Amino acid sequence: MNTATTTPEQHGAEHHDHKPKGLMRWVLTTNHKDIGSLYLGFSFLMFLIGGAMAMVIRAELYQPGLQIVEPNFFNQMTTVHGLIMVFGAVMPAFTGLANWLIPMMIGAPDMALPRMNNWSFWILPMAFSILLASLFMEGGGPNFGWTFYAPLSTTYSPDSTALFVFAVHIMGISSILGAINVVVTIVNMRAPGMTYMKMPLFVWTWLITAFLLIAVMPVLAATVTMVLTDKYFGTSFFAAAGGGDPVLFQHIFWFFGHPEVYIMILPSFGIISAIIPTFSRKKLFGYSSMVYATASIALLSFLVWAHHMFTTGMPVAAELFFMYCTMLISVPTGVKVFNWVATMWRGSLTFEVPMLFAIAFIVLFTIGGFSGLMLAITPVDFQYHDTYFVVAHFHYVLVTGAIFSIMAAAYYWLPKWTGHMYHEGLGKLHFWASLISVNILFFPMHFLGLAGMPRRVPDYALQFADFNQLVSIGGFAFGLSQLIFLVVVIKCARGGKPAPAKPWEGAEGLEWEMPSPAPYHSHTTPPIVK
Amino acid sequence: MAEQTTHYYVPSQSHWPIVGAIGLLFIAIGAGMAVQQLGSEAQSGGWLLTIGVVIIIAMMFGWFNDVIKESDQGLYSAQMDRSFRQGMSWFIFSEVMFFAAFFGALFYIRTIAIPWLGGASNNQMTGQVLWPEFEAVWPLVTTPSGDTTTAMGWQGLPLINTVILLTSSVTLHFAHIGLEKNNRKQLTSFLAITVVLGVIFMLLQAQEYVEAYRHMGLTLSSGVYGNTFFLLTGFHGLHVTIGTLMLFVMLWRVIKGHFSPDRHFAFQASSWYWHFVDVVWLGLFFFVYIL
Numbered sequence: 001m002n003t004a005t006t007t008p009e010q011h012g013a014e015h016h017d018h019k020p021k022g023l024m025r026w027v028l029t030t031n032h033k034d035i036g037s038l039y040l041g042f043s044f045l046m047f048l049i050g051g052a053m054a055m056v057i058r059a060e061l062y063q064p065g066l067q068i069v070e071p072n073f074f075n076q077m078t079t080v081h082g083l084i085m086v087f088g089a090v091m092p093a094f095t096g097l098a099n100w101l102i103p104m105m106i107g108a109p110d111m112a113l114p115r116m117n118n119w120s121f122w123i124l125p126m127a128f129s130i131l132l133a134s135l136f137m138e139g140g141g142p143n144f145g146w147t148f149y150a151p152l153s154t155t156y157s158p159d160s161t162a163l164f165v166f167a168v169h170i171m172g173i174s175s176i177l178g179a180i181n182v183v184v185t186i187v188n189m190r191a192p193g194m195t196y197m198k199m200p201l202f203v204w205t206w207l208i209t210a211f212l213l214i215a216v217m218p219v220l221a222a223t224v225t226m227v228l229t230d231k232y233f234g235t236s237f238f239a240a241a242g243g244g245d246p247v248l249f250q251h252i253f254w255f256f257g258h259p260e261v262y263i264m265i266l267p268s269f270g271i272i273s274a275i276i277p278t279f280s281r282k283k284l285f286g287y288s289s290m291v292y293a294t295a296s297i298a299l300l301s302f303l304v305w306a307h308h309m310f311t312t313g314m315p316v317a318a319e320l321f322f323m324y325c326t327m328l329i330s331v332p333t334g335v336k337v338f339n340w341v342a343t344m345w346r347g348s349l350t351f352e353v354p355m356l357f358a359i360a361f362i363v364l365f366t367i368g369g370f371s372g373l374m375l376a377i378t379p380v381d382f383q384y385h386d387t388y389f390v391v392a393h394f395h396y397v398l399v400t401g402a403i404f405s406i407m408a409a410a411y412y413w414l415p416k417w418t419g420h421m422y423h424e425g426l427g428k429l430h431f432w433a434s435l436i437s438v439n440i441l442f443f444p445m446h447f448l449g450l451a452g453m454p455r456r457v458p459d460y461a462l463q464f465a466d467f468n469q470l471v472s473i474g475g476f477a478f479g480l481s482q483l484i485f486l487v488v489v490i491k492c493a494r495g496g497k498p499a500p501a502k503p504w505e506g507a508e509g510l511e512w513e514m515p516s517p518a519p520y521h522s523h524t525t526p527p528i529v530k
Numbered sequence: 531m532a533e534q535t536t537h538y539y540v541p542s543q544s545h546w547p548i549v550g551a552i553g554l555l556f557i558a559i560g561a562g563m564a565v566q567q568l569g570s571e572a573q574s575g576g577w578l579l580t581i582g583v584v585i586i587i588a589m590m591f592g593w594f595n596d597v598i599k600e601s602d603q604g605l606y607s608a609q610m611d612r613s614f615r616q617g618m619s620w621f622i623f624s625e626v627m628f629f630a631a632f633f634g635a636l637f638y639i640r641t642i643a644i645p646w647l648g649g650a651s652n653n654q655m656t657g658q659v660l661w662p663e664f665e666a667v668w669p670l671v672t673t674p675s676g677d678t679t680t681a682m683g684w685q686g687l688p689l690i691n692t693v694i695l696l697t698s699s700v701t702l703h704f705a706h707i708g709l710e711k712n713n714r715k716q717l718t719s720f721l722a723i724t725v726v727l728g729v730i731f732m733l734l735q736a737q738e739y740v741e742a743y744r745h746m747g748l749t750l751s752s753g754v755y756g757n758t759f760f761l762l763t764g765f766h767g768l769h770v771t772i773g774t775l776m777l778f779v780m781l782w783r784v785i786k787g788h789f790s791p792d793r794h795f796a797f798q799a800s801s802w803y804w805h806f807v808d809v810v811w812l813g814l815f816f817f818v819y820i821l
Binding site: 020024025027028029030108109110112113114115116118119122123125126127129130159160162163165166167169170173176179180181183184187188189214215216217218219221222223225226228229232233234235236237240241242243244245247248251252255313315521524 | 537538540541542543544545546547548550551552554555557558559561562563565566568593609612613614616617620621623624625627628630631632634635638639642643644646647651652660670673674675677750751753754755756757761
């Protein structure tokens with residue numbers, strides 16, 4: 001390589017801890033740690049905004065009758081709450097973790113395509129500004145549910161739907177570019193000796209997640225495109241009068257949507273597979289079976305989409321096919337849960353905050369898995385479909401699953417990111433407050449659903465009043481508990497007990513071999529992994 | 531993986547990504563507003579969209595210019611080259627999935643939605659009660675609600691276009707061989723031929739659309755036949771346009787003396803993209819026109 005000419009760029013890269021200052025550091029950055037922090041910060045902001053919308057929903061549902069918001073506004077809240085939590089909170093949080101951790105874990109100097117990495121992030125605030133701004137437009141924002149089923153999103157949708165469509169398009173571009181970066185980083189940037197079967201499971205799960213993202217985000221783009229042309233250009237993909245079919249919408253949407261739900265849980269599996277061994281002081285039980293289980297879950301995720309559509313009148317053969325495929329997923333998932341428990345078995349356990357969240361994840365995610373199994377049984381689903389039972393199910397897997405794992409990850413790696421230990425007492429308070437309130441919030445929803453309360457309604461029959469009140473109280477408590485987390489993170493970023501390179505006795509991996517906080521540029525020369 | 535690379539070039543700061551993000555913001559808002567303003571006097575959406583597109587084009591020029599400069603300075607290793615290649619391959623895979631969704635919609639409509647509307651499977655009453663006159667045939671020239679249209683045949687323009695596009699893939703391959711053998715004349719001439727063939731394809735496709743709209747009563751809103759026909763061929767046409775522009779830029783760079791037998795990622799990427807567009811057309815010709 002030509003060393004005689006030194007460009008300003010090269011200059012910057014070779015001074016190891018030269019950090020640019022001010023706002024422009026964050027706007028122009030190509031550093032995977034900076035971009036990781038941006039993703040995580042953005043995700044938490046979205047978590048609070050989406051959470052505030054959930055508070056509106058729970059306030060309205062505190063009592064039967066309409067008291068706080070109009071039904072149409074209520075629908076906008078359920079819709080945008082879902083969109084923000086899925087695309088704005090959970091996915092960017094995982095991408096932030098991937099940015100921070102994957103290069104450190106595999107011994108790479110940065111992500112493979114650092115400038116594209118910056119682009120992937122900065123598209124997100126743009127997309128969500130559009131989405132949020134559409135709420136204030138005449139006729140209101142999206143009100144058709146985060147699944148935007150036709151004809152709700154075509155014939156009956158508000159004027160602002162075009163903006164929703166293009167916002168989804170650009171957030172899709174962001175996800176695809178981000179996922180390409182992750183795949184290329186993992187395939188091409190591993191340090192010498194870091195063979196595939198030596199990679200930490202977080203890296204493995206993200207590799208598979210990124211593949212899913214690249215495969216299905218374009219399908220989402222196609223779906224919203226057809227919604228756009230149906231609404232504005234006179235096509236009839238989803239209208240029977242022109243030869244189309246509203247059920248076609250659901251097929252295409254869920255072909256994206258089902259892999260999407262695994263996109264939101266596979267990285268969690270990676271996180272839990274890092275934390276459980278650390279605090280059990282044992283090697284992970286069944287590493288290779290974990291890898292194969294993750295891959296099987298990902299492959300099966302392409303064959304189960306119509307289990308969201310059992311009540312659309314599909315032929316019995318199709319219902320059976322999708323029912324059995326769905327149930328099959330519980331096998332690799334069971335392997336995972338078994339392996340985590342087996343890792344803890346006879347381990348020398350301690351219960352720091354990351355471990356608490358991880359154990360809560362295993363228990364509560366399994367509850368969500370079981371209710372998923374119930375929903376997978378076609379004849380039973382006829383009863384549960386579109387009730388609060390479904391709401392309970394997916395909040396167990398997404399809140400006590402995905403979000404709890406993200407919290408666990410944040411506590412686990414905060415010392416590495418900030419160079420300080422977080423406040424253990426406050427962290428424990430956050431954990432217990434979250435654990436108790438989240439179960440008050442979501443557990444009674446099972447009973448509401450089984451008793452027949454439909455989802456996405458601003459008002460309900462009197463017999464559901466008591467449980468709804470309880471659920472709302474749990475909801476407010478869970479929302480407030482998350483502010484403790486904000487305090488913990490700010491305190492930790494500003495100061496606290498200095499963290500050693502490896503703050504957790506049982507931790508393994510390349511990221512723990514570098515000082516805390518991790519230097520701005522790490523692994524500029526790849527380490528040799530034995 | 532993992533040859534002993536001493537240095538993986540990590541650019542420090544760049545303002546192109548944020549420019550690109552702002553460009554996409556303009557595009558999304560502009561496109562959204564333009565669609566909402568269809569049929570009205572207002573044009574602000576169109577303007578915002580245009581500004582966004584201009585910003586993105588500027589970004590691409592600036593960004594790629596930086597990359598070319600860095601590459602010329604010898605900052606890139608073989609590993610970097612692999613990053614680019616793998617990145618482009620995955621991008622093309624995402625494009626494949628985009629088309630797959632539209633092909634999936636086409637197959638669903640043809641094999642399930644239309645027969646069901648005609649009373650197949652357990653939908654006998656649908657056929658009898660809703661639209662008793664409806665005939666479940668493909669191409670669907672009469673929609674359930676009674677709109678009629680004409681189907682596009684595969685002979686004539688589509689067949690000619692198939693030959694043109696297939697030929698262009700071959701000429702592009704010859705150009706690539708020329709590049710690898712460092713035969714610049716072969717490279718330049720075959721690349722130029724490919725660009726011309728791309729342009730001819732687009733013109734003929736436009737001609738076909740004019741024909742469809744003026745004489746055949748086949749429009750975007752002619753029921754699901756028109757919907758799938760125009761969206762599939764339209765998105766393909768858009769990709770041919772992008773591919774032709776990419777190859778045109780490559781031609782321009784070739785004439786300026788860029789690329790060497792062992793360093794020509796941009797050429798390679800454009801060529802992959804062109805072959806991909808070609809394969810999509812084969813799928814289109816088969817499933818949209820012939821069958």
